[in-house]
Amino acid sequence: MDTEEPAKSEPDPTRALELLWSGRLPKPARGPDRGLTLVQITTAAAATAEADGLDALSMRKVAARLGVGVASLYTYVPGRSALLALMLDTFIADAPLPHTVPGTWRAQIEVWARADWASFRSRPWLLRLATVRPLLGPNLLRWYESALRVLARTPLTTAERVAAVETIDGYVHGSARAAVDSAGADAAWEAAHVRFVNSVVDFDQYPLWAEAAVGGHLGDHEAHFEFGLRRILDGIEAHIERSAGPAGPDAAADPAG
Amino acid sequence: MDTEEPAKSEPDPTRALELLWSGRLPKPARGPDRGLTLVQITTAAAATAEADGLDALSMRKVAARLGVGVASLYTYVPGRSALLALMLDTFIADAPLPHTVPGTWRAQIEVWARADWASFRSRPWLLRLATVRPLLGPNLLRWYESALRVLARTPLTTAERVAAVETIDGYVHGSARAAVDSAGADAAWEAAHVRFVNSVVDFDQYPLWAEAAVGGHLGDHEAHFEFGLRRILDGIEAHIERSAGPAGPDAAADPAG
DNA sequence: TAGAACAGCGAATAGTGTTCGGAGTAATCC
DNA sequence: GGATTACTCCGAACACTATTCGCTGTTCTA
Numbered sequence: 001m002d003t004e005e006p007a008k009s010e011p012d013p014t015r016a017l018e019l020l021w022s023g024r025l026p027k028p029a030r031g032p033d034r035g036l037t038l039v040q041i042t043t044a045a046a047a048t049a050e051a052d053g054l055d056a057l058s059m060r061k062v063a064a065r066l067g068v069g070v071a072s073l074y075t076y077v078p079g080r081s082a083l084l085a086l087m088l089d090t091f092i093a094d095a096p097l098p099h100t101v102p103g104t105w106r107a108q109i110e111v112w113a114r115a116d117w118a119s120f121r122s123r124p125w126l127l128r129l130a131t132v133r134p135l136l137g138p139n140l141l142r143w144y145e146s147a148l149r150v151l152a153r154t155p156l157t158t159a160e161r162v163a164a165v166e167t168i169d170g171y172v173h174g175s176a177r178a179a180v181d182s183a184g185a186d187a188a189w190e191a192a193h194v195r196f197v198n199s200v201v202d203f204d205q206y207p208l209w210a211e212a213a214v215g216g217h218l219g220d221h222e223a224h225f226e227f228g229l230r231r232i233l234d235g236i237e238a239h240i241e242r243s244a245g246p247a248g249p250d251a252a253a254d255p256a257g
Numbered sequence: 258m259d260t261e262e263p264a265k266s267e268p269d270p271t272r273a274l275e276l277l278w279s280g281r282l283p284k285p286a287r288g289p290d291r292g293l294t295l296v297q298i299t300t301a302a303a304a305t306a307e308a309d310g311l312d313a314l315s316m317r318k319v320a321a322r323l324g325v326g327v328a329s330l331y332t333y334v335p336g337r338s339a340l341l342a343l344m345l346d347t348f349i350a351d352a353p354l355p356h357t358v359p360g361t362w363r364a365q366i367e368v369w370a371r372a373d374w375a376s377f378r379s380r381p382w383l384l385r386l387a388t389v390r391p392l393l394g395p396n397l398l399r400w401y402e403s404a405l406r407v408l409a410r411t412p413l414t415t416a417e418r419v420a421a422v423e424t425i426d427g428y429v430h431g432s433a434r435a436a437v438d439s440a441g442a443d444a445a446w447e448a449a450h451v452r453f454v455n456s457v458v459d460f461d462q463y464p465l466w467a468e469a470a471v472g473g474h475l476g477d478h479e480a481h482f483e484f485g486l487r488r489i490l491d492g493i494e495a496h497i498e499r500s501a502g503p504a505g506p507d508a509a510a511d512p513a514g
Numbered sequence: 515t516a517g518a519a520c521a522g523c524g525a526a527t528a529g530t531g532t533t534c535g536g537a538g539t540a541a542t543c544c
Numbered sequence: 545g546g547a548t549t550a551c552t553c554c555g556a557a558c559a560c561t562a563t564t565c566g567c568t569g570t571t572c573t574a
Binding site: 028029030031032033058059060070071074079080 | 560561562563564565569570571572573
């Protein structure tokens with residue numbers, strides 16, 4: 001068990017933001033050309049995270065992978081935090097833009113939620129990056145606009161659209177986190193955990209939990225996710241229908257766009 | 258920006274679990290009595306987390322607060338991870354047990370969700386601890402059983418009850434995380450962030466986002482949380498009513514207990 | 515050709531979790 | 545009572561981490 005905090009309150013996010021939005025390093029006016037590009041660095045960092053986990057992503061390892069000294073990395077990127085922000089904005093671009101998906105608003109949200117879920121499950125490090133006060137990069141902003149656009153097809157107010165996006169996003173993050181954490185467990189660790197709990201817990205005192213455990217329901221994260229997603233969308237849909245009123249058109253039937 | 262991984266795959270969680278479930282240290286058969294209790298250590302750790310954040314919770318600082326050497330701490334607790342697990346199970350006990358709340362199942366869930374939300378907002382470190390594959394301690398198990406008991410008042414199946422608990426829990430965690438992250442931002446940092454984004458982003462390209470931003474909707478986490486909670490509960494309620502069938506009794510009207 | 519501006523980086527600083535080995539203490543055994 | 549044993553406590557060390565300083569060498573400009 002181990003956790004971490006958001007940014008060490010870096011004094012100024014400006015340099016990181018400039019990197020994020022320009023996407024490349026300015027060519028030096030004097031002196032030798034730069035030996036690396038931002039893309040190379042971001043890719044190397046992602047590869048390290050993929051291989052060893054985000055925790056083991058140290059500046060030294062990234063530098064080593066790139067064949068440069070650690071201190072050189074700091075001439076490209078202001079620090080580890082900025083590098084993580086670059087990774088997030090780069091790989092978030094893989095997610096499809098919700099408003100380009102065909103179908104009703106509901107179908108669009110389903111695709112978006114499942115795509116994010118799948119992405120977070122296959123790249124746990126991305127989930128961690130996405131859930132700690134991200135710097136607003138161009139790809140994240142593009143995605144957010146697209147998500148709002150999906151909900152703009154409904155009669156929801158601006159405030160409600162934002163709330164709906166945050167609701168779905170929060171839900172996907174929260175349940176992906178639960179799934180990823182339990183999937184990331186070491187098998188031996190998990191076995192020892194289960195053995196201990198079985199040996200020490202009086203099952204009669206926790207009958208419902210015991211029933212769920214023996215039924216194998218406690219670890220079925222895929223099913224939990226789908227169940228919850230459906231409930232949330234049902235709830236939003238009911239709210240939309242109420243908002244539109246019985247006379248209003250069903251916005252869900254609008255063509256995609 | 259900064260994140261962290263779950264456990265460094267400790268070889269064996271057994272010692273930590275024993276501590277969690279016994280709640281106290283065995284009296285030594287030989288040698289001097291122990292100078293500290295588990296409660297003292299957990300309290301000191303929580304105080305450190307409260308003061309400096311979870312990131313700054315180092316074994317050295319906890320030891321210093323207790324007036325002992327660092328190495329001594331390791332004779333009480335197998336490591337930092339175990340200490341964090343103890344903190345979680347200790348402070349989770351503050352949450353009310355859902356099934357003891359008066360009212361319908363829906364009222365019970367609302368209390369539980371809001372209590373957790375409030376608890377996470379006031380203790381950001383608890384949220385982090387709760388969202389990284391927690392060791393199952395006695396208080397966490399008690400809470401989970403209680404949550405299942407709330408849903409056992411409805412005609413949901415066992416699998417659905419678990420899914421509903423996970424849905425609500427996932428949602429609360431996910432949206433609390435978003436709220437906590439943005440609240441924890443340094444004011445100067447945030448100001449620099451906003452200034453940069455305003456100077457660089459072409460608002461016309463992101464009209465919906467711009468509209469939400471100027472309307473002040475992007476940061477209203479409390480409203481987002483309430484909106485989402487209502488939708489989720491609406492969705493669950495509709496599902497329950499469908500399950501019960503038009504002839505079935507409305508489980509929501511059952512007396513508490 | 516001198517100087518400015520830069521790239522790259524070795525070494526140092528200040529931290530981290532954890533372990534090792536020894537000193538002191540108290541109960542037990544002979 | 546004296547020796548043994550099991551224990552607590554902890555200073556120092558190990559192997560890491562992010563970040564910064566100051567130096568070397570390169571390239572462009574005046």
